[in-house]
Amino acid sequence: MHDVARSQSHVENHFQSSDAVRDIVIGLSDGLTVPFALAAGLSGAISSSHIIVLAGLAEIAAGSIAMGLGGYLAARGDAEHYASELAREQDEVVTRPDDEAEEIYHIFDQYSVPRDSAAPVLAALQDNPTAYVNFMMRFELGLEAPAPNRAHRSALTIATSYIAGGLIPLLPYIFVNPSSFIPTTTAALKFSVLITLVALALFGALKGRLLGTGTLRAALQTSLIGGAAAAAAYTLARLLNAAP
Numbered sequence: 001m002h003d004v005a006r007s008q009s010h011v012e013n014h015f016q017s018s019d020a021v022r023d024i025v026i027g028l029s030d031g032l033t034v035p036f037a038l039a040a041g042l043s044g045a046i047s048s049s050h051i052i053v054l055a056g057l058a059e060i061a062a063g064s065i066a067m068g069l070g071g072y073l074a075a076r077g078d079a080e081h082y083a084s085e086l087a088r089e090q091d092e093v094v095t096r097p098d099d100e101a102e103e104i105y106h107i108f109d110q111y112s113v114p115r116d117s118a119a120p121v122l123a124a125l126q127d128n129p130t131a132y133v134n135f136m137m138r139f140e141l142g143l144e145a146p147a148p149n150r151a152h153r154s155a156l157t158i159a160t161s162y163i164a165g166g167l168i169p170l171l172p173y174i175f176v177n178p179s180s181f182i183p184t185t186t187a188a189l190k191f192s193v194l195i196t197l198v199a200l201a202l203f204g205a206l207k208g209r210l211l212g213t214g215t216l217r218a219a220l221q222t223s224l225i226g227g228a229a230a231a232a233a234y235t236l237a238r239l240l241n242a243a244p
Contacts, residue, residue: 019150021210023071023157028203029222030067031165035059036196037229039169043189044234049176052185056173060166068159075151082143089133089141097126100136107139165203169196189234193227200226 035056042052093100101122108118125132137143147153172191176182182191201219208218 019075019147019154020157023154024161025207026071027064027067027158027161028165030063031060031162032168032196032200032203033226033229034063035166036169036192036226037232039173039192040189040231040234041236043185043192044236047185049173049185049188052173052188053170056166056170060163060170063166064159064162067162068155071158072151072155075146075154079146079150082137082146085141085143086133086137089136090129093129093132093136100132101126103136103140165199168199171195197223197227 038059039052039056042055046052104122104125105115105118108121109115125135134145137145169192172182172188172195173185176185176188178184182188200222204222205215205219207213207222208215
């Protein structure tokens with residue numbers, strides 16, 4: 001009775017890193033970093049917030065399209081690779097049954113399961129060709145069936161995340177006004193640095209929490225990478241602008 005109660009109350013909390021989460025991470029991380037570095041670099045060369053905003057928006061548009069297209073092509077490539085390997089496995093379980101059986105034994109041998117214990121599993125799989133092929137795809141090749149319309153969803157998720165991240169460092173420049181609390185591009189740069197570093201830290205902390213790598217470590221890592229990129233762009237722009 002107690003064993004049943006314990007088994008019913010036992011819940012294992014494991015984060016399953018889905019493709020959607022990966023796409024959000026890719027889009028947000030690049031969206032926060034690249035436009036941030038661009039705006040900082042332009043701030044070191046020009047004083048027009050209007051030009052900085054226009055350049056930033058153009059970069060966000062181009063970057064989101066490029067990143068989304070990259071995600072689409074990657075997902076399409078994964079789907080085509082899976083389909084090709086699936087067709088090959090479907091053929092091999094019919095035309096090369098002995099070789100496939102040895103591969104099953106080899107898979108179980110990696111887990112220290114002897115052949116006589118693996119034989120009933122092999123027989124059950126041979127009676128169910130669809131399960132047999134799916135088993136080989138997962139445990140022999142390490143491939144999972146891609147979700148339907150994965151390529152389109154990946155492109156949209158990455159592009160949207162890139163836009164959302166890219167707008168954050170540009171916000172202070174949009175509100176530059178001599179009579180406001182952000183009177184110059186220099187002030188806008190300071191605000192941009194502040195809010196972007198906070199956003200990078202929060203994003204890194206959330207990513208670290210989800211992936212189990214440590215919130216503080218991930219927050220510091222993303223903040224340092226984004227800050228270093230912006231500092232390098234700003235310094236280079238200042239140096240080139242000061243050159244005769």
